[in-house]
Amino acid sequence: MSELERALAAIHALGEPDAGAIAAARAHLDALTKPPGSLGRLEELVEQLAGITGDPAPRVDHPAIVVAAGDHGVARHGVSAYPPEVTAQMVANFVAGGAAINALAGGIGADVVVVDVGVAGAVPDGDPDTAHARLLRRRVRDGTADFTAGPAMRREDAEAAIEAGIEVARDVAADGAGIVGVGEMGIGNTTAASAVASVLTGFAPDAVTGLGTGVDAEGRQRKVRAIERAIAVNAPDRLDPVGVLAAVGGLEIACLTGVILGAAAARIPVVLDGFITGAAALVACDLAPGLPDRLIAAHRSPEPGHAIVLNRLGLRPLLELELRLGEGSGAALAIGLLQAAARVRDGMATFDDAGVSGPA
């Protein structure tokens, strides 16, 4: 049995979220000095976390943000506003603590774990004494091939990247993470995510392709054409999600599919970030039915494919702040809301304790 098969079997064995834990969480929330349900989605989140973890008062302590990084052969077609070397430069920036995700992770007390699963260039170690992120070297290959001319990678590469992600999730779980946010870095990766989303949802490339981190209308047309060519050349089978990743995906997308599956298997709630993590979740959910109940959508970005993916997964985003950075930035903000929900659950008096009258 492969790592992937073990993770899928573990998720299958979990079955439905824990109804007893959900009911206990609900009963506690209703005893607190506030009208029942008046904290809206914060209360729903407490119930969801209880169902996932089986704990009526689940901890959201020790969050981990896993940022998977990979390069994309398709970047040579002018699909990004940035040159490909930025992927490696930003990985170094994560380790040095200068990126947005470092600032946002600091606000929620999260560890940042960066996985080089497929960067093309050299990634220096950085200064271990001042590192602001843990760098895991799990490189499967030096970026993907240009998927307009053939598959992005071999099937074995996609499987290896998924399994790297499952192992990262296991490590993070062993370190005591109560919640995992996922993020990514990879110049060109909105193009790969749009290709995966197009194949798996059946929407046309044009419908799921946006401006990414900042191309213009012409750049968007180049993205659409590259995806159309990739699908024509590789003819991915939408009933074979791993094959789709190999044909038109990316190494960081495959790795995040593994992180999502591995965390879910360990009963750790997973907070998705933007469109690229949504594409990884789409693959994971095709592999593991019932998985969406274990996921939280942090936000909805302006990428048109993101709304399509979230609808397909049946996930309602918590935030809509026009975020289009990636790195797990939206996941970090959403974990802040989850921590606020946990504070409410743990910090409030009950009607009885406080001597407050209930409904008349």
Next chain:
Amino acid sequence: MSELERALAAIHALGEPDAGAIAAARAHLDALTKPPGSLGRLEELVEQLAGITGDPAPRVDHPAIVVAAGDHGVARHGVSAYPPEVTAQMVANFVAGGAAINALAGGIGADVVVVDVGVAGAVPDGDPDTAHARLLRRRVRDGTADFTAGPAMRREDAEAAIEAGIEVARDVAADGAGIVGVGEMGIGNTTAASAVASVLTGFAPDAVTGLGTGVDAEGRQRKVRAIERAIAVNAPDRLDPVGVLAAVGGLEIACLTGVILGAAAARIPVVLDGFITGAAALVACDLAPGLPDRLIAAHRSPEPGHAIVLNRLGLRPLLELELRLGEGSGAALAIGLLQAAARVRDGMATFDDAGVSGPA
């Protein structure tokens, strides 16, 4: 010159938000290692705070949540799911630290300042050694009169409640608050807020009246009828906002109008909470043109009047989480987002510092 006139003159003297500070904030944000604007509304918030405060790197340290409390004569008409004594009980709960706002304020390092501007019953001091909120006794009268039979209060009472709020804002500013969130407690106050919103926006009572913290459809009909009667009996003049407060408002709503005006006059950004604080802001903005630029709408609640009020003010809410608690709970969550925005602004490396390439 009254306190109110002084505050309005001070706001008028401020003029437009500081364009130089906004431009400096924008330039700094664009130098950071992320695509320009990719953090969406977080970046817009940094600019807005810069414009309000005149500081390109405004602090959101030492937040204060001001919770104004008052009772409502209209509560006798079955417009709330809770009995009127809950107002005083919840004030005691705020001081004892058992309410949702205490838990949420803890998460953002905020002081909770509770203003008894019009509670009807006795409010005990609580134990000063363990107080989780500062209780300010500024009671103008013991709740409002039943506004279905005459004015809620005298004009002098409304003015006194507004001036109490202005003074509270001045105290909070003197204590070094970098940002002020507003909240409220008052059984029956969604009915008063709907009445104020109906008069000032011109929408019918039925259009701006919802289920509050938990009445049923019949309860909502009682609210609508009470508001219709109040408007018929008192015939408030929509061009006289203070008169509207006196006729169909509430003491805590008037006090929050003062807090909003006082904080704006001191160049402190104000974060609105739900519908009732929105009604207070509507009055404040009718008194002080240009004020909406100095306000941040934390969230949009399910109350139908809230969306109408926010549209009228031209404010886009940051969150939409189905919150309907009040107390400043949504404001506290939004201040968490503002703190995250400030962390990004202060904590990130620039492209030059980090050796990251810009757009190709």
